[in-house]
Amino acid sequence: MTFWDSLIYDLFPLMWSGMITGCLYALGALGLVMIFKCSKVVNFSHGNVAGLTAFLVYGLSSGVLMSLSWGAAVLVAMLAAVAIAFLIYSIISPLVFESDLTSTIATLGFGLIAQGVTLLMFGADIVALDLPIPRFAFSVLGLLVTGYDLTVLAVAIVTIGALFIVIDYTKLGIAFRAISENPFAAEVCGLNLKSVHYFAWITAAILGVIGALLIVPTTFLSVTTVATFMLQAFAAAVIGGFASLPGALVGGVLIGVLMNLFTFYVSPEYSSTFLLGVILLALNIFPNGILQNVGGSRV
Amino acid sequence: MSEAPVSDQATHMSPDRSAMARLSGSITPGVTAGILVAVLMFMPYLLGGSWTFTLGLCFANSIGVLAVSLLVRYGGEVSIGHTFFTALGAYSVGVLDTRYGISLWASVPLALCLGVTLGLLFAWPSRNLHGIYLAVTTLALALAVPEMINNFDALTGGYEGLYVATPFIPGASMGLQRYYVALAMLVIVCFAVARLRLSRQGMALLLAKTHPAAADAFGTRRVWARISIMGISGGIGALCGATLAFSGSTVSPGGFTFWQAIFLLVGSVVSFYGLSLPRVLIGGAFVTLVPQLLSSSGAWIPVFYGLALLGMILLGHYMPRIRKAMARKSETA
Amino acid sequence: MMDQQTHALRGEGIALSFGGIKVLKGLDVEFRAGEITGLIGPNGAGKTSLFNCLTGAYSPQEGTISYAGEPLNGLPPAARAAKGIVRSFQHVALCPDLTVRENVMMGIARNGTAGWFSAFLPLTKGIREREEMARAADAALADLGLPDVGDKFPGELPPGMQRLVEIARAVVGKPSVLMLDEPAAGLNNSETRDLTAVLRKLASTDLVMVVVEHDMDLVMSICDRIYVLNFGEFVAVGSPGEVRTNDDVVRIYLGSDDDE
Numbered sequence: 001m002t003f004w005d006s007l008i009y010d011l012f013p014l015m016w017s018g019m020i021t022g023c024l025y026a027l028g029a030l031g032l033v034m035i036f037k038c039s040k041v042v043n044f045s046h047g048n049v050a051g052l053t054a055f056l057v058y059g060l061s062s063g064v065l066m067s068l069s070w071g072a073a074v075l076v077a078m079l080a081a082v083a084i085a086f087l088i089y090s091i092i093s094p095l096v097f098e099s100d101l102t103s104t105i106a107t108l109g110f111g112l113i114a115q116g117v118t119l120l121m122f123g124a125d126i127v128a129l130d131l132p133i134p135r136f137a138f139s140v141l142g143l144l145v146t147g148y149d150l151t152v153l154a155v156a157i158v159t160i161g162a163l164f165i166v167i168d169y170t171k172l173g174i175a176f177r178a179i180s181e182n183p184f185a186a187e188v189c190g191l192n193l194k195s196v197h198y199f200a201w202i203t204a205a206i207l208g209v210i211g212a213l214l215i216v217p218t219t220f221l222s223v224t225t226v227a228t229f230m231l232q233a234f235a236a237a238v239i240g241g242f243a244s245l246p247g248a249l250v251g252g253v254l255i256g257v258l259m260n261l262f263t264f265y266v267s268p269e270y271s272s273t274f275l276l277g278v279i280l281l282a283l284n285i286f287p288n289g290i291l292q293n294v295g296g297s298r299v
Numbered sequence: 300m301s302e303a304p305v306s307d308q309a310t311h312m313s314p315d316r317s318a319m320a321r322l323s324g325s326i327t328p329g330v331t332a333g334i335l336v337a338v339l340m341f342m343p344y345l346l347g348g349s350w351t352f353t354l355g356l357c358f359a360n361s362i363g364v365l366a367v368s369l370l371v372r373y374g375g376e377v378s379i380g381h382t383f384f385t386a387l388g389a390y391s392v393g394v395l396d397t398r399y400g401i402s403l404w405a406s407v408p409l410a411l412c413l414g415v416t417l418g419l420l421f422a423w424p425s426r427n428l429h430g431i432y433l434a435v436t437t438l439a440l441a442l443a444v445p446e447m448i449n450n451f452d453a454l455t456g457g458y459e460g461l462y463v464a465t466p467f468i469p470g471a472s473m474g475l476q477r478y479y480v481a482l483a484m485l486v487i488v489c490f491a492v493a494r495l496r497l498s499r500q501g502m503a504l505l506l507a508k509t510h511p512a513a514a515d516a517f518g519t520r521r522v523w524a525r526i527s528i529m530g531i532s533g534g535i536g537a538l539c540g541a542t543l544a545f546s547g548s549t550v551s552p553g554g555f556t557f558w559q560a561i562f563l564l565v566g567s568v569v570s571f572y573g574l575s576l577p578r579v580l581i582g583g584a585f586v587t588l589v590p591q592l593l594s595s596s597g598a599w600i601p602v603f604y605g606l607a608l609l610g611m612i613l614l615g616h617y618m619p620r621i622r623k624a625m626a627r628k629s630e631t632a
Numbered sequence: 633m634m635d636q637q638t639h640a641l642r643g644e645g646i647a648l649s650f651g652g653i654k655v656l657k658g659l660d661v662e663f664r665a666g667e668i669t670g671l672i673g674p675n676g677a678g679k680t681s682l683f684n685c686l687t688g689a690y691s692p693q694e695g696t697i698s699y700a701g702e703p704l705n706g707l708p709p710a711a712r713a714a715k716g717i718v719r720s721f722q723h724v725a726l727c728p729d730l731t732v733r734e735n736v737m738m739g740i741a742r743n744g745t746a747g748w749f750s751a752f753l754p755l756t757k758g759i760r761e762r763e764e765m766a767r768a769a770d771a772a773l774a775d776l777g778l779p780d781v782g783d784k785f786p787g788e789l790p791p792g793m794q795r796l797v798e799i800a801r802a803v804v805g806k807p808s809v810l811m812l813d814e815p816a817a818g819l820n821n822s823e824t825r826d827l828t829a830v831l832r833k834l835a836s837t838d839l840v841m842v843v844v845e846h847d848m849d850l851v852m853s854i855c856d857r858i859y860v861l862n863f864g865e866f867v868a869v870g871s872p873g874e875v876r877t878n879d880d881v882v883r884i885y886l887g888s889d890d891d892e
């Protein structure tokens with residue numbers, strides 16, 4: 001009986017909340033994978049730039065910079081994120097075609113700058129940034145489901161659905177797929193590598209902002225919150241094979257659930273070490289991502 | 300994934316040929332290093348105590364920068380997790396000193412052994428990872444470090460850290476010891492790395508980096524190359540940590556954060572992945588001095604590091620082109 | 633004659649395919665000691681792939697490979713190198729960070745016994761070993777007509793010379809099987825003539841030498857036997873005279889000329 005009790009009172013809620021956070025990791029991971037798939041760069045500035053934009057939303061809606069409505073603040077922050085992504089890619093694009101590793105190191109530089117700018121504009125204080133959503137909660141089969149959970153789930157599903165539709169059906173999306181498969185052939189066929197790269201970088205930035213805004217209510221906002229969150233996204237991307245969008249999705253949910261189970265059942269103090277172990281294990285067992293054998297890495 | 304190793308840029312820009320030049324009769328780089336060392340020997344008598352202390356830290360950090368650059372030059376790989384190894388070395392010294400009162404005589408060899416061993420242990424599961432995949436894995440390694448330090452607080456002293464006070468040479472001035480030990484360590488490590496360039500192992504590593512298939516065909520297995528270079532780089536990283544602990548006198552988790560790992564990489568990029576004494580000193584000085592000079596305005600530190608990193612990378616990219624363009628212009632003129 | 637039979641590099645039924653594309657279709661080869669064997673065929677015929685199978689860079693899906701009666705299947709390239717099976721590369725694979733002399737030294741570095749202490753410390757053993765290797769490398773370079781380039785870097789040499797350095801690296805270790813992949817590509821006429829002389833000089837009764845080459849004059853003049861490969865299959869095997877007059881061979885070479 002106690003087994004069932006623990007199953008219902010511990011395991012299911014842990015898996016549920018893990019899945020919710022996992023969706024957010026997946027949003028972050030999808031951005032990383034989009035950029036990696038076409039330009040072969042790992043964008044280490046992803047987390048810090050997303051963190052900066054989350055702070056912008058806070059600054060613009062709380063009166064620190066301006067007193068806009070939440071929606072307007074998000075819109076401005078999104079535009080800022082797009083502009084930053086555009087700027088970053090413009091600066092490193094000559095490197096991208098030379099060495100993927102050098103350009104990856106360059107993104108570390110942008111990450112440092114974004115972090116410094118956040119510190120300069122907003123200081124090292126911790127602030128709260130909530131979502132304007134109705135607060136309610138109900139329980140299904142002993143599982144407590146909150147309005148926040150449903151919001152995250154809905155936004156994640158809509159965003160990821162939209163992303164896949166864009167990639168599958170729009171011209172840019174098809175070009176993105178072609179270039180990811182074979183950049184040389186695609187360029188010979190007249191596709192413009194750079195415009196596709198811009199598309200990937202900008203889409204990734206938008207995904208990053210959405211992920212950051214959704215994750216912040218569970219904790220608080222500080223200079224490192226979002227960057228730390230993105231590290232789980234990195235792990236998710238690695239598990240998914242770093243070049244597979246569905247892999248990133250599955251990897252995100254898997255990391256979310258695994259981390260929750262590990263912190264609860266084993267130890268909350270070794271989560272990064274656990275993450276390291278998971279990454280090493282995944283890279284050895286599934287060098288091309290977990291979906292490689294299932295045949296799902298189509299996109 | 301493209302095979303272009305990161306060092307291409309650096310190697311082609313200004314080949315590090317000190318070892319080579321010595322071999323072919325010209326001794327300029329050796330002389331440069333000799334003069335530099337001679338000048339550094341007298342620095343404590345010209346500078347105040349605090350600058351002497353800072354210079355000691357520069358030397359220690361130079362060793363760390365060298366460890367990262369070595370991995371780039373000989374392995375073609377980038378690490379953003381070398382704080383793992385520096386922490387290992389620093390806590391070897393710190394723990395032996397504070398718990399058992401044992402000085403560097405024993406703790407430095409221990410640090411070296413631990414660094415090499417854990418470098419090998421990390422290299423084995425990651426032996427098939429290259430480029431970006433390995434970089435991300437080392438990132439995870441760097442993140443795990445502070446957590447491990449804080450969880451082994453019985454040994455490591457947790458947030459408080461440890462204070463290293465046992466002298467290396469009993470009786471001599473502690474301030475001068477902290478300086479000269481660091482200088483000696485740096486010179487020894489640089490010398491050993493210069494020797495490596497001439498050894499069959501070093502040459503095999505270089506060939507394996509640029510043409511793994513050719514190295515394979517002549518008897519150097521890729522896995523051997525990867526594991527060896529990680530062991531060497533880990534060992535040197537641990538020596539950096541050991542030196543930092545002694546010269547910096549304190550060992551605390553703050554010195555081994557994820558950011559510190561990135562700063563080591565920045566130092567390596569700033570010195571153009573150089574392995575010679577002057578080059579690594581530039582990298583080490585950068586890593587040490589920037590946070591000190593900007594300490595009153597902490598927020599500028601990451602900005603400055605970021606700009607320096609980008610600046611150097613872009614310089615590495617555009618310099619050869621500009622030079623070529625200028626050469627062409629002067630030809631036509 | 634007996635010696636030739638035993639010290640031969642043999643492949644039986646070597647089949648290799650990449651993702652369903654059959655690159656080698658069950659090849660039987662016997663490269664004998666004391667002979668220079670030519671391996672010719674149009675671009676993409678599978679010559680380099682056969683080399684890769686024999687040296688262990690690729691593992692063929694089917695077939696057995698043996699040298700002097702000893703099976704080689706499953707041995708990594710490094711282990712085959714230890715048995716004296718070495719090769720040169722079609723695309724020059726010299727390390728730009730090493731001097732020419734050091735690149736050649738890599739051909740015998742595997743025989744070194746100096747350990748890691750010698751790698752980092754100036755111990756006599758390592759220094760002496762390096763001097764010996766350097767001497768052997770200089771001798772090999774001199775044999776190939778490159779006496780003065782030891783201290784240069786490969787990037788400072790013209791492509792033809794780089795190719796000779798690549799060959800020097802292969803021969804410096806006194807190999808028992810020497811496989812050269814297009815040694816004359818990029819060489820001018822006089823360099824090719826020198827190369828021809830060098831290859832003749834290298835040939836000895838216990839050396840298995842295989843040369844992949846597009847330069848027909850070179851192949852016809854130095855080879856004792858020639859294998860002609862097309863689309864992963866042998867269309868002819870025989871002496872230069874036999875191959876030259878073989879109808880299939882003529883058709884392949886003329887045919888490919890027509891296509892172009």
Ligand SMILES: Nc1ncnc2c1ncn2[C@@H]1O[C@H](COP(=O)(O)OP(=O)(O)OP(=O)(O)O)[C@@H](O)[C@H]1O
Binds near residue numbers: 655675677681
């Ligand atoms: N690693 C590989 N993956 C996929 N296909 C390969 C690989 N290596 C060789 N091939 C294919 O095998 C075929 C034979 O190639 P190979 O290099 O052996 O030809 P070759 O006879 O050496 O030609 P060339 O004279 O141009 O050097 C080619 O169609 C090539 O595309």
Ligand SMILES: [Mg+2]
Binds near residue numbers: 722
């Ligand atoms: Mg070929």
